[in-house]
Amino acid sequence: MRPLTEQEVKTLFEKLAKYIGRNITHLIDRQDDPHCFRVHRERVYYVSEAIMRRATGVNPHLMSLGICFGKFSKTGIFRLHVTALDILAQYAKYKVWVKPNGEMPFMYGNHILKAHLGRITEDTPEHQGVVVYSMTDIPLGFGTTARSTQDAKKLEPTGVIVFHQADVGEYLRNEDTLV
The missing domain is CATH 2.30.130.10 (PUA domain)
Known part of the structure; x- marks a missing residue:
């Protein structure tokens, strides 16, 4: 599980901005529990930082962690999955x-x-x-x-x-x- 590259962050945020606009800041700057985006096997997960730190020991055997937002294709295109619907619905513009x-x-x-x-x-x-x-x-x-x-x-x-x-x-x- 790794952090997103600058290009991946840009692609992800452009896609999310299409649905939730400026509410993207609410995803990252959470007061209750900080969250982050991580990539694992071309899939982007939205996960609590505390849980992510605990999962570093089982990383090679990890199936998924957090909420799957979508997947990057081989050409770098990001496709949102329905698993992100709860978050999109919460912040939809x-x-x-x-x-x-x-x-x-x-x-x-x-x-x-x-x-x-x-x-x-x-x-x-x-x-x-x-x-x-x-x-x-x-x-x-x-x-x-x-x-x-x-x-x-x-x-x-x-x-x-x-x-x-x-x-x-x-x-x-x-x-x-x-x-």
């Missing part, structure tokens, strides 16, 4: 709520259509990272907006509002690749 009839299609990996849209945060720009919630405020996943809030109001019911990126259904569909 823009949110989308899905009607009950749109929850299952989203959790099967489909995009969110305007017919399934319950609410959206005002002034959400196009191509912005959003966290997707059910109407009962349960985080279901995250994606990227296909349209801004103003454009979404003019869209027909079959138009795509949010491009799917990850959902809680992945825990079942891709359980062997998440860890």
Whole structure:
């Protein structure tokens, strides 16, 4: 388990800023228990510094430690995993709520259509990272907006509002690749 390089930190923070904006500072500068990001087998983990220090003795045999935020590809691209959803939901800048009839299609990996849209945060720009919630405020996943809030109001019911990126259904569909 090693610290991130400068390029990896830049790539990770650019991706996180797409979803949580300036709230990235809340991840690092925690008053209760300092946390840090570490890389282990191309995966980025968000872990308490105290736990990380205790785990240094078992490092070669370590499967995972902390919350897996995502994975770096061989080309250096960072892809967020659904395991980071709890943190993203806590600090999300823009949110989308899905009607009950749109929850299952989203959790099967489909995009969110305007017919399934319950609410959206005002002034959400196009191509912005959003966290997707059910109407009962349960985080279901995250994606990227296909349209801004103003454009979404003019869209027909079959138009795509949010491009799917990850959902809680992945825990079942891709359980062997998440860890």
